[in-house]
Amino acid sequence: MKVLCFESARNISSDLMVRLEELARPRGIQQSPFWFQTLEQTCTMPDDQIFHLCTVDDDRVPRAYLPLCRPARPRFFKGARELHALSSPYTTEFRPLLPRNSTVTAPLLASLKRYCGSFDLIGFEALVEDDPAYGVTVAALKAAGFLVLDYKGFENWYEPIKQPDFHQYWARRPGRLRNTYTRKSRALERQGNLRIDIFPDCKDLERLLDDYETVYAQSWKEAEPYPEFTPALVRRSAIAGCLRMGVLYLDDKPLAADLWLVSAGRATIFKLAYDDDAKKLSPGTVLTAAMMRYVLEQDQVVEVDFGRGPDTYKKDWLSHLRHRRGLIAFNRTPIGLTAAALHMGKARLKKLLKPNA
Structure with a gap:
């Protein structure tokens, strides 16, 4: 397995782009490379840094894909060096293309510092709790040594058909x-x-x-x-x-x-x-x-959903309510641990830092 990093979607070769589209298709449009390319071109600031990380096999077939953004201004903790999944106020769901196979996911996470530089935390939003990728993402981050906080995100009305x-x-x-x-x-x-x-x-x-x-x-x-x-x-x-x-x-x-x-x-x-x-x-x-x-x-x-937000009129159209989830994965740097203490509380952080916790 090999990890590739592209600092713009424009740098991804056409053949790899096609294969990434095929990999993303069962998960929906908001996991497709063209979606992330649209976000990159229209929803990022000039000083933001973009990283498209992709794990490929010996035949350059993609097995995992994770687009990230290093924002010029931190969102979770002042002074922190942050990475975020490439998303925006328009993102209604994010289903990371991280397979359960640790031989695929582990090299990608291990390459973060190499390609993205030093960082204190990684943020994900709009995760789909009942999607297998959610549990895979949490487990992979913990296995990589991050302290992981999950939280309830925005409300999403939907209707199974x-x-x-x-x-x-x-x-x-x-x-x-x-x-x-x-x-x-x-x-x-x-x-x-x-x-x-x-x-x-x-x-x-x-x-x-x-x-x-x-x-x-x-x-x-x-x-x-x-x-x-x-x-x-x-x-x-x-x-x-x-x-x-x-x-x-x-x-x-x-x-x-x-x-x-x-x-x-x-x-x-x-x-x-x-x-x-x-x-x-x-x-x-x-x-x-x-x-x-x-x-x-x-x-x-087989399903209709109403995107982001709790607007009361939505329940007239769709009968079920769920929450998208968010994750913050704290690196064990001084600023990362300080941010973790702020978001988790000192008692919970001490428990997580204990051996075998």
Whole structure:
């Protein structure tokens, strides 16, 4: 086994990129190299350092992949030298490509100092607790000598789909949601010509993207922290076949827009917005129902989730709640141990530092 390190996704050869995409495909779009390349190009600061670590066998077949960022400004502890899994406020799940095989994972972790320099801690967020990679990551970090703290991250509403039938799904929704949809869709039809375009059935991606940004600018939402991210993601995920983008029009004026991502049998409601002036017509509700019908009937997904956040309206659409997890792995440096004492508490740290703990 050999560990390769690339300081930019642009430096990864095309053949290795293709193989990494194949390795990531069963875990979903947010583990794919093009996702991390998009984050690198649109969500990092000029002084941040990027490392794409990859373990390959003698035939250059990738066995493990871990993209990392050394931020110019520490996030967890002032003065610390930190590494983080390459993520952003847009990351809704992170499933590290670290196999259980210690002969693959151990060399990758052992190479961190060689390629990334000295550091005091490593941070992971948006980990999926019931994914095998979560336990593998914790065990591998502990085996490498790190002190590991896991914590509860953001809330994530989701719905397991046993039968991809929209009528069955819709019958399980609260009566107020179904009644709102019926009343508002009729009201919209009375107002004028109601139309919903959904990519990929609607091929005019650039027009849909322009209309999405028009709606977003007229919505209640704050400006994007990284405005270049969404256009780049839309174009790349469309090429990868993962994009589902819908726009609702009334007399050709866009009133609501949804951006969903579909991969590995799952659909993530990634972004949605509606024109604030049309709030009384509930165009967002009408559009989201159409998008839900599409991913159930066309994509036959087995799960739908609502991304990041505890917003109360989400439980009308999806019935289950879980938390994404986070990890901080502290190195046994003076600053690393000081940071561990702050985050864990001195008593817990002493226990972990005891032999055989």
